[in-house]
Amino acid sequence: xxxxxxxxxxxxxxxxxxxxxxxxxxxxxxxxxxxxxxxxxxxxxxxxxxxxxxxxxxxxxxxxxxxxxxxxxxxxxxxxxxxxxxxxxxxxxxxxxxxxxxxxxxxxxxxxxxxxxxxxxxxxxxxxxxxxxxxxxxxxxxxxxxxxxxxxxxxxxxxxxxxxxxxxxxxxxxxxxxxxxxxxxxxxxxxxxxxxxxxxxxxxxxxxxxxxxxxxxxxxxxxxxxxxxxxxxxxxxxxxxxxxxxxxxxxxxxxxxxxxxxxxxxxxxxxxxxxxxxxxxxxxxxxxxxxxxxxxxxxxxxxxxxxxxxxxxxxxxxxxxxxxxxxxxxxxxxxxxxxxxxxxxxxxxxxxxxxxxxxxxxxxxxxxxxxxxxxxxxxxxxx
Amino acid sequence: xxxxxxxxxxxxxxxxxxxxxxxxxxxxxxxxxxxxxxxxxxxxxxxxxxxxxxxxxxxxxxxxxxxxxxxxxxxxxxxxxxxxxxxxxxxxxxxxxxxxxxxxxxxxxxxxxxxxxxxxxxxxxxxxxxxxxxxxxxxxxxxxxxxxxxxxxxxxxxxxxxxxxxxxxxxxxxxxxxxxxxxxxxxxxxxxxxxxxxxxxxxxxxxxxxxxxxxxxxxxxxxxxxxxxxxxxxxxxxxxxxxxxxxxxxxxxxxxxxxxxxxxxxxxxxxxxxxxxxxxxxxxxxxxxxxxxxxxxxxxxxxxxxxxxxxxxxxxxxxxxxxxxxxxxxxxxxxxxxxxxxxxxxxxxxxxxxxxxxxxxxxxxxxxxxxxxxxxxxxxxxx
Numbered sequence: 001x002x003x004x005x006x007x008x009x010x011x012x013x014x015x016x017x018x019x020x021x022x023x024x025x026x027x028x029x030x031x032x033x034x035x036x037x038x039x040x041x042x043x044x045x046x047x048x049x050x051x052x053x054x055x056x057x058x059x060x061x062x063x064x065x066x067x068x069x070x071x072x073x074x075x076x077x078x079x080x081x082x083x084x085x086x087x088x089x090x091x092x093x094x095x096x097x098x099x100x101x102x103x104x105x106x107x108x109x110x111x112x113x114x115x116x117x118x119x120x121x122x123x124x125x126x127x128x129x130x131x132x133x134x135x136x137x138x139x140x141x142x143x144x145x146x147x148x149x150x151x152x153x154x155x156x157x158x159x160x161x162x163x164x165x166x167x168x169x170x171x172x173x174x175x176x177x178x179x180x181x182x183x184x185x186x187x188x189x190x191x192x193x194x195x196x197x198x199x200x201x202x203x204x205x206x207x208x209x210x211x212x213x214x215x216x217x218x219x220x221x222x223x224x225x226x227x228x229x230x231x232x233x234x235x236x237x238x239x240x241x242x243x244x245x246x247x248x249x250x251x252x253x254x255x256x257x258x259x260x261x262x263x264x265x266x267x268x269x270x271x272x273x274x275x276x277x278x279x280x281x282x283x284x285x286x287x288x289x290x291x292x293x294x295x296x297x298x299x300x301x302x303x304x305x306x307x308x309x310x311x312x313x314x315x316x317x318x319x320x321x322x323x324x325x326x327x328x329x330x331x332x333x334x335x336x337x338x339x340x341x342x343x344x345x346x347x348x349x350x351x352x353x354x355x356x357x358x359x360x361x362x363x364x365x366x367x368x369x370x371x372x373x374x375x376x377x378x379x380x381x382x383x
Numbered sequence: 384x385x386x387x388x389x390x391x392x393x394x395x396x397x398x399x400x401x402x403x404x405x406x407x408x409x410x411x412x413x414x415x416x417x418x419x420x421x422x423x424x425x426x427x428x429x430x431x432x433x434x435x436x437x438x439x440x441x442x443x444x445x446x447x448x449x450x451x452x453x454x455x456x457x458x459x460x461x462x463x464x465x466x467x468x469x470x471x472x473x474x475x476x477x478x479x480x481x482x483x484x485x486x487x488x489x490x491x492x493x494x495x496x497x498x499x500x501x502x503x504x505x506x507x508x509x510x511x512x513x514x515x516x517x518x519x520x521x522x523x524x525x526x527x528x529x530x531x532x533x534x535x536x537x538x539x540x541x542x543x544x545x546x547x548x549x550x551x552x553x554x555x556x557x558x559x560x561x562x563x564x565x566x567x568x569x570x571x572x573x574x575x576x577x578x579x580x581x582x583x584x585x586x587x588x589x590x591x592x593x594x595x596x597x598x599x600x601x602x603x604x605x606x607x608x609x610x611x612x613x614x615x616x617x618x619x620x621x622x623x624x625x626x627x628x629x630x631x632x633x634x635x636x637x638x639x640x641x642x643x644x645x646x647x648x649x650x651x652x653x654x655x656x657x658x659x660x661x662x663x664x665x666x667x668x669x670x671x672x673x674x675x676x677x678x679x680x681x682x683x684x685x686x687x688x689x690x691x692x693x694x695x696x697x698x699x700x701x702x703x704x705x706x707x708x709x710x711x712x713x714x715x716x717x718x719x720x721x722x723x724x725x726x727x728x729x730x731x732x733x734x735x736x737x738x739x740x741x742x743x744x745x746x747x748x749x750x751x752x753x754x755x756x757x758x759x760x761x762x763x764x765x766x
Contacts, residue, residue: 028404033391033394039715074637106624210598233460233728253489259594275429
């Protein structure tokens with residue numbers, strides 16, 4: 001299978017750094033036990049790895065309190081946990097981007113059946129695919145935001161949200177801000193100290209280059225604590241029928257996935273060694289090459305932000321005369337190129353671009369190279 | 384670390400069969416992508432592995448509809464999903480055993496704050512540690528059961544619940560029955576066709592000898608469908624803001640943990656090759672040896688069922704003059720033996736046995752041997 005050109009990194013980055021595979025396998029064989037602080041040696045080693053991984057993660061986003069990292073099994077679960085954990089009696093106006101993922105949109109839709117709030121879509125320019133920062137203040141002041149859920153990097157357009165600018169404008173209203181960093185953490189420099197963000201969601205298996213099975217959120221909030229959502233054993237305080245009221249443990253019921261945590265640990269160490277700046281730089285060069293080559297093709301439409309400095313890694317496109325599914329199928333069958341076709345779990349995007357048949361999504365990772373992009377272009381030319 | 388005697392298999396079985404480590408590592412390196420039915424080759428291979436694992440699992444419990452397997456990331460999440468998914472307006476009386484795990488007890492306690500129901504403890508004999516089947520009918524008829532949540536094998540006493548007998552008696556009342564098979568599936572022969580059970584919970588990393596990160600439930604119910612609990616992207620039907628109404632996908636939001644599923648796949652194949660009967664037989668012989676040796680020791684109390692045919696794998700104990708924590712600590716520090724001390728996430732057990740300081744739990748797995756048990760006994764003698 002090594003001759004497959006993998007351009008589906010927004011689904012999950014693949015391959016992983018060699019150290020991620022190695023350390024996961026090695027640690028799980030040697031030490032694949034249930035973690036615990038006051039138990040036997042192997043269990044304490046597992047626990048130390050969890051603590052170290054929390055530290056690596058907070059270090060990556062420049063905060064220093066490891067107990068603010070809450071691990072979950074996926075970013076979807078993290079978003080369910082955060083959104084269900086909010087006090088909805090105080091939330092009337094919720095803002096999202098037109099590109100939000102179903103991990104956010106379906107969860108909000110689910111909660112909207114129980115609670116009375118309005119979902120507003122932030123004003124994005126449908127030609128530049130960018131946040132209309134000028135319209136922001138007048139729009140927000142009409143319906144003051146209580147909660148804002150936005151992706152740092154869109155999994156459809158590759159747009160890098162100007163989060164500094166957005167949170168500065170939002171600060172007048174002091175809403176709860178959830179930033180979905182599934183497509184950004186590890187790829188884009190994030191300084192949570194400087195951002196007025198309450199919850200930063202991460203997915204181990206995407207731009208963090210770790211495995212499936214480990215994700216979560218960093219609680220950067222000074223507002224009220226989240227209510228419990230998933231409850232169960234914590235290996236501590238067993239006779240208490242309530243969850244122990246200690247962060248992060250009160251939000252982490254059940255056994256820790258120590259193999260996945262080992263993988264994430266190795267992945268963050270790889271990122272820090274390689275440096276976020278250089279990972280970004282390499283992927284940005286590949287992205288710019290991909291875009292400039294695609295723009296040479298006839299009959300192609302690409303859906304990326306106008307300001308290329310705000311664009312990374314992901315290009316959704318359509319080709320005249322072909323459905324997105326057909327393009328993806330032919331690339332797969334004839335050319336051994338892996339991309340995705342469809343709506344990319346972003347239910348509002350098709351209304352935003354007025355394209356109802358879906359798009360082809362090409363998404364890059366650190367381990368792609370220029371030859372692969374040239375091969376993709378040749379393949380598209382020979383469709 | 385290979386010189387550690389691991390007797391903490393009820394927390395997680397360790398080590399795993401060699402094929403589990405090998406296949407996980409191999410599959411994840413070659414094919415570690417996001418699954419999908421109508422996508423590129425690697426994605427379809429991942430999807431086929433998921434389907435095959437569902438089939439292996441249903442085959443193990445002798446049913447034939449693979450779409451009734453719902454994967455979650457842990458048995459805790461599975462129990463949260465099932466319990467939160469029930470229609471609580473129709474549930475007034477809930478029955479549990481005195482040994483239930485906090486994955487059940489804390490979840491019921493959490494739901495009890497929202498919904499009006501009563502938790503009853505099934506009548507167990509505090510000397511034999513066994514279900515009092517004679518008292519069952521009179522007790523149940525006083526408060527007719529709407530929901531029964533019980534562990535197939537107790538993670539504290541190693542008691543094998545007479546589930547055939549229990550479900551037969553329960554059938555007069557037609558309650559919803561949730562059987563927690565975390566400590567039994569793969570170790571004890573289960574035929575879901577013959578049991579009046581609605582949801583059989585499994586944990587990949589325990590008696591199924593798979594890894595952390597994959598668990599779930601088998602929906603064996605003909606009653607109403609569960610409501611959604613965790614929602615999000617499903618890689619299908621993206622423009623629908625509701626979850627697709629197709630089992631099992633409507634209950635499986637987010638990316639599949641393909642590495643863990645690969646591990647579970649290899650694990651079930653190993654179980655079927657080794658045969659459940661022989662795994663049980665080997666563990667039973669070790670259990671009987673452990674019990675008979677422990678019974679020779681002075682000043683020891685063990686908390687196991689009187690009928691030894693209903694006992695497997697797990698022995699909780701206390702030694703006169705030592706706290707459980709001290710015994711576990713000395714075994715760890717002086718003798719390199721890994722056991723657990725505490726309440727084992729079973730909040731009602733201490734009231735049941737009137738021991739408030741916890742117990743030491745020794746728990747066996749397929750890869751333990753007689754020499755290890757003899758070494759444990761010698762170590763306890765030299766405490």
